[in-house]
Amino acid sequence: MTSPPRNPTLLRRPGLVVGTAGLLAVLVLAVLGPWVWGDQAAQLSDSTRAAPGADHWLGTDALGRDVLARTLTATRLTLQTTALATALAASVGLLLGGTIWLSGPRVRTAGLRIIDVLVAYPALILSLLVAAVVGPGPTASVLAVGVAGSPAFARLTANLAGSVAARDYVTSARMLGVPKHRLFLRHMLPNMAEPLLVLVSVAFGTILVTLSGLSFLGLGAQPPHFDWGSLLSEGLRELHTNPSQALGPALAIVLTGTCAGLVGDAVAAGADARSSGVRVLARSTDETSAPAAGTGADSGAGVLGVRSLTVSDAFGTRLVDGVSFDVGPGEIVGVVGESGSGKTLTAMAVARLLPTGLRTSAEVMRLGDLDLHGRPEARRLALDLGVVFQDPLSSLNPALRMGTQLTEVLRTHARATPQEAHERVRRSLVRMRVADPDELMRSYPHQLSGGMRQRAMIAAALAAAPKLIIADEPTTALDMTVQADVLRLLREAGRGGETAVLLISHDIAVVSSVCDRALVMYSGRVVESLDTSALRGGEAAHPYTRALLSATPAAALALAPTGGGAPPDRLATIPGRPPRPGLRPAGCAFAPRCSHALDLCHDSVPAPVGTGTGTAACFAPVTAPHDNAPEDAR
Numbered sequence: 001m002t003s004p005p006r007n008p009t010l011l012r013r014p015g016l017v018v019g020t021a022g023l024l025a026v027l028v029l030a031v032l033g034p035w036v037w038g039d040q041a042a043q044l045s046d047s048t049r050a051a052p053g054a055d056h057w058l059g060t061d062a063l064g065r066d067v068l069a070r071t072l073t074a075t076r077l078t079l080q081t082t083a084l085a086t087a088l089a090a091s092v093g094l095l096l097g098g099t100i101w102l103s104g105p106r107v108r109t110a111g112l113r114i115i116d117v118l119v120a121y122p123a124l125i126l127s128l129l130v131a132a133v134v135g136p137g138p139t140a141s142v143l144a145v146g147v148a149g150s151p152a153f154a155r156l157t158a159n160l161a162g163s164v165a166a167r168d169y170v171t172s173a174r175m176l177g178v179p180k181h182r183l184f185l186r187h188m189l190p191n192m193a194e195p196l197l198v199l200v201s202v203a204f205g206t207i208l209v210t211l212s213g214l215s216f217l218g219l220g221a222q223p224p225h226f227d228w229g230s231l232l233s234e235g236l237r238e239l240h241t242n243p244s245q246a247l248g249p250a251l252a253i254v255l256t257g258t259c260a261g262l263v264g265d266a267v268a269a270g271a272d273a274r275s276s277g278v279r280v281l282a283r284s285t286d287e288t289s290a291p292a293a294g295t296g297a298d299s300g301a302g303v304l305g306v307r308s309l310t311v312s313d314a315f316g317t318r319l320v321d322g323v324s325f326d327v328g329p330g331e332i333v334g335v336v337g338e339s340g341s342g343k344t345l346t347a348m349a350v351a352r353l354l355p356t357g358l359r360t361s362a363e364v365m366r367l368g369d370l371d372l373h374g375r376p377e378a379r380r381l382a383l384d385l386g387v388v389f390q391d392p393l394s395s396l397n398p399a400l401r402m403g404t405q406l407t408e409v410l411r412t413h414a415r416a417t418p419q420e421a422h423e424r425v426r427r428s429l430v431r432m433r434v435a436d437p438d439e440l441m442r443s444y445p446h447q448l449s450g451g452m453r454q455r456a457m458i459a460a461a462l463a464a465a466p467k468l469i470i471a472d473e474p475t476t477a478l479d480m481t482v483q484a485d486v487l488r489l490l491r492e493a494g495r496g497g498e499t500a501v502l503l504i505s506h507d508i509a510v511v512s513s514v515c516d517r518a519l520v521m522y523s524g525r526v527v528e529s530l531d532t533s534a535l536r537g538g539e540a541a542h543p544y545t546r547a548l549l550s551a552t553p554a555a556a557l558a559l560a561p562t563g564g565g566a567p568p569d570r571l572a573t574i575p576g577r578p579p580r581p582g583l584r585p586a587g588c589a590f591a592p593r594c595s596h597a598l599d600l601c602h603d604s605v606p607a608p609v610g611t612g613t614g615t616a617a618c619f620a621p622v623t624a625p626h627d628n629a630p631e632d633a634r
């Protein structure tokens with residue numbers, strides 16, 4: 001195992017090397033300039049307005065002072081004021097942008113409008129205004145330019161916060177009950193740092209020019225102090241008699257500004273390169289491990305109980321329509337159905353992570369004794385419920401080490417010390433067959449493979465020993481071989497203890513092989529609930545479940561040993577399309593696609609009835625074992 005490598009792409013960028021070297025040289029000059037050339041810069045001589053020569057490389061000014069010595073000496077004041085004004089612009093902008101984002105929607109909209117107007121107003125004019133009010137001098141010009149530069153930072157901060165806030169890792173942190181200001185500082189700001197740094201370097205160049213402009217106009221450094229702007233002003237007054245006098249300060253401003261721009265470009269390019277540097281850190285040790293023996297699921301004493309859950313959009317359309325189900329301790333329940341059937345919304349309603357604009361109602365929605373439908377205590381929710389999202393990369397904060405993120409729930413809510421939290425997550429990672437958990441915890445998310453990231457997410461969810469883990473298509477973003485490993489580990493994890501798993505999948509083969517029980521959803525409703533042993537045995541009763549089986553090659557093949565039939569010659573597809581939520585027909589939503597449909601099916605919504613292996617919401621459940629020959633699609 002090696003420590004995270006330094007990014008070679010960054011080091012290979014000539015712009016970065018030149019820019020950094022240039023800025024370092026300016027920094028050294030700023031430190032040494034007044035000491036080494038200060039006296040010479042103030043020294044008057046008879047040789048006034050001298051042309052460049054051996055004694056005075058850039059000539060002398062109207063009082064016979066050496067122009068080069070004055071330019072080098074001016075570096076310190078110029079750099080000091082530029083750095084201070086840039087820092088002021090960045091901090092005021094960050095504060096403003098952050099406050100705007102943290103405010104309510106109305107203040108946010110009004111704030112952004114005002115910022116837009118300020119950004120459109122030229123910074124130099126704004127600076128002139130402020131300088132005119134505060135009066136001339138370096139302090140006033142720093143203040144003026146700093147304030148004038150802040151709207152650009154505020155707008156970038158607010159816009160970046162808006163987009164970073166939508167990422168899964170921020171959603172997860174919100175779910176953990178992290179307060180909003182901490183969410184901004186700890187989870188969001190580090191992920192906004194790169195574009196903000198690019199703006200800092202660009203602003204540094206612009207502020208340098210603006211400050212020089214103010215000094216040029218006599219509003220900046222006042223005699224006897226001088227900076228590059230005031231030197232340039234003196235030089236330009238002598239342009240016709242001694243053109244070289246303006247050369248030194250002009251070159252200094254242009255070169256320093258260019259170096260800052262080069263560093264900014266390199267930082268921006270480095271940010272792009274970083275996201276592509278995937279490294280497989282830890283090899284798994286489970287290649288040879290056999291699946292754990294199954295334990296019987298007890299769905300009687302429900303860990304999760306949901307009755308008549310409805311999720312509606314802003315127009316009142318029911319996207320999830322009266323869903324009821326239970327999940328027992330340690331039980332693995334799969335929610336399966338075509339795209340748009342309401343699987344994710346059902347799961348996210350349970351996790352209280354629905355997108356804004358959607359409304360939930362339920363007769364019962366509880367996790368153990370925690371009422372999910374009220375306002376559950378954030379701490380209890382974070383400890384009792386774990387969520388594993390589809391794309392582990394987007395659910396992990398790229399700016400924080402894995403260890404910091406994986407231990408967060410335990411540190412924040414289980415009041416574990418950092419050492420205890422580390423140890424518990426470490427043990428959980430070992431359970432997930434991660435060969436070197438310590439190395440993984442030291443890594444950043446982009447240094448791990450997709451499979452390893454997902455194992456880590458599951459391990460973190462398990463470390464708090466929650467009552468339930470919701471895994472929403474946890475393997476869709478992974479390749480086939482890794483998918484199988486991760487699913488097997490998820491199944492072992494669920495069966496190893498009291499933690500139940502609600503697995504969302506569009507793949508009935510995955511659900512039938514991993515889960516104890518399947519909830520089949522169609523058009524926002526649960527149409528069948530059955531043991532997966534029955535599913536594998538071809539005993540599905542709802543025509544939709546049977547059609548799904550017939551349309552799935554892996555599931556159809558899995559049926560062969562028990563179902564007795566040969567694999568179908570061709571893949572059956574389900575005719576027609578599911579209705580859009582607003583256009584759901586009056587009766588059974590599947591009736592228009594169902595070859596078993598009775599007249600009744602088009603008029604009334606069937607209630608769930610017992611089938612022996614579970615329940616099916618169907619007026620004409622099929623009782624004959626599925627024989628792999630898709631009746632519904634024939």
Ligand SMILES: Nc1ncnc2c1ncn2[C@@H]1O[C@H](COP(=O)(O)OP(=O)(O)OP(=O)(O)O)[C@@H](O)[C@H]1O
Nearest residue numbers: 313319338339340341342343344345346355506581
């Ligand atoms: N924020 C939203 N606003 C309005 N409608 C939504 C919203 N999110 C989802 N829907 C709609 O709700 C229905 C159910 O969506 P959901 O995401 O739960 O389906 P799904 O079964 O998980 O599908 P998939 O497998 O494609 O994720 C779909 O018709 C979808 O278009």
